[in-house]
Structure formats: C-alpha cells, structure tokens
Amino acid sequence: MQIEDRKKADFYKWTKIWGLLSFVPVVLAAGPLAGYFLGDYLEKKIGYAPYLSLIGMALGFFTSIREIIKILKLVQKTDPKPNKPENRHD
Secondary structure: OHHHHHHHHHHHHHHHHHHHHHOHHHHHHHHHHHHHHHHHHHHHHHOOOOHHHHHHHHHHHHHHHHHHHHHHHHHHHOOOOOOOOOOOOO
C-alpha cells in the first residue's frame, strides 16, 4: 500500500512539473504580443510610431523572462525525487 501511495505522489509531482513547464512557451509569446498591441494602440493615440510598439515588445519580453524565472523557481520547489529510505542502524 505504501508503494502505491508513493507512486501516486510521484505521479502528481511530475504532473505538476509538466503543467508548469508547458506554460513557459505561452508566457514567452504572450508578453511581447501584449506589449506590441499596447504600444500599437498608444502609437495610434499619440502618433509616435514605431517606437512605442518596439518599447512595448521589449518590456513584454523582459516581463516574460521574469515570469519564466518565477515558474522555474516554483518547479525547483517541487521535489521530483522519490522519498529516500531512512538510515537504519541494525
């Protein structure tokens, strides 16, 4: 029974890790796209083309990198290794 519980726990750990890591490409694409569209909107309002969209893309990229670092730190906190056996001195 204990082995089954350990297998389930390992399965859930790996599922969490894969779920977090599969979100990385989405974050990497969403930041620059959001920055571009926000910059494009501001360019149309202010009329300062093409610099605001480029600045928005750069800020979006750096924000995405920061979020990816947060995700990777969260993945590191999740321990994928199975429980180690206790030291026995028989």
